[in-house]
Amino acid sequence: MDLGSPRDKTKTLTIAIDGPAGAGKSTVAQRVASLLGYLYIDTGAMYRAATWVALEKKVDLQDSETIISLLERALVELKPPDESSQGRVRVFVNGSDVSMIVRSRIISKFVSQIAAIAGVRSLLVEKQQSMAADGGVVMDGRDIGTVVLPDADVKVYLTASTQVRADRRLKELKLMGQIADFEILYKEIDARDQMDYTRAVSPLRKADDAVEINTDQLTIDEVVSSIIALAGHKS
Numbered sequence: 001m002d003l004g005s006p007r008d009k010t011k012t013l014t015i016a017i018d019g020p021a022g023a024g025k026s027t028v029a030q031r032v033a034s035l036l037g038y039l040y041i042d043t044g045a046m047y048r049a050a051t052w053v054a055l056e057k058k059v060d061l062q063d064s065e066t067i068i069s070l071l072e073r074a075l076v077e078l079k080p081p082d083e084s085s086q087g088r089v090r091v092f093v094n095g096s097d098v099s100m101i102v103r104s105r106i107i108s109k110f111v112s113q114i115a116a117i118a119g120v121r122s123l124l125v126e127k128q129q130s131m132a133a134d135g136g137v138v139m140d141g142r143d144i145g146t147v148v149l150p151d152a153d154v155k156v157y158l159t160a161s162t163q164v165r166a167d168r169r170l171k172e173l174k175l176m177g178q179i180a181d182f183e184i185l186y187k188e189i190d191a192r193d194q195m196d197y198t199r200a201v202s203p204l205r206k207a208d209d210a211v212e213i214n215t216d217q218l219t220i221d222e223v224v225s226s227i228i229a230l231a232g233h234k235s
């Protein structure tokens with residue numbers, strides 16, 4: 001499928017993609033960004049890096065004050081994928097490459113707890129807003145259309161059934177050489193959804209003006225071209 005070449009006239013658009021874990025946000029967002037010549041910002045990777053900082057320093061995860069002060073001093077950087085990162089954005093904390101560990105199950109297990117801390121969110125949201133300030137970005141996460149970029153030009157809410165998402169996650173982990181069980185993954189995704197949907201600060205929800213796309217029966221190319229078409233209408 002020909003998805004077209006990057007178009008300069010859309011250079012300043014901001015595209016927000018939200019949705020639950022495993023709906024395909026990062027793959028889709030990365031492709032859209034690359035086709036439009038935009039910057040892709042994986043905000044989940046930032047929350048994962050924050051979780052890694054807390055676990056690595058063995059901080060009690062209830063101790064929000066210590067976690068926030070550690071994060072204020074940590075340098076978290078996102079860099080484009082390379083051959084070592086299996087197509088995912090690379091994540092560095094204080095210069096160390098933590099790209100693989102931040103996507104491990106241990107981080108997935110605790111990340112919702114860290115992402116529920118109001119002070120962690122305000123620190124990261126501020127960074128995300130300044131990264132998007134010049135436009136020309138595709139940002140994915142849980143609160144992009146609702147909190148981080150409420151004025152985004154294009155807002156998409158990607159969903160998929162828990163069954164499909166657990167299956168995708170199983171394949172992703174296999175690619176990383178990790179052993180996993182479908183039933184356990186299903187329960188983990190379900191538990192993470194519950195925490196993301198019900199947390200007090202910036203819970204996951206569809207922005208009123210977001211376009212919802214269910215990806216169960218769609219190919220990545222189909223989802224990408226729908227989003228490119230939405231961006232085309234705004235440019």
Ligand code: DC
Pocket residue numbers: 021022043044045047048111112115140141142143144192196
């Ligand atoms: O997209 P992901 O699975 O890498 O995100 C990891 C976690 O970070 C997810 O459980 C919820 C949280 N998150 C968030 O609260 N807000 C965001 N903008 C992005 C991610």
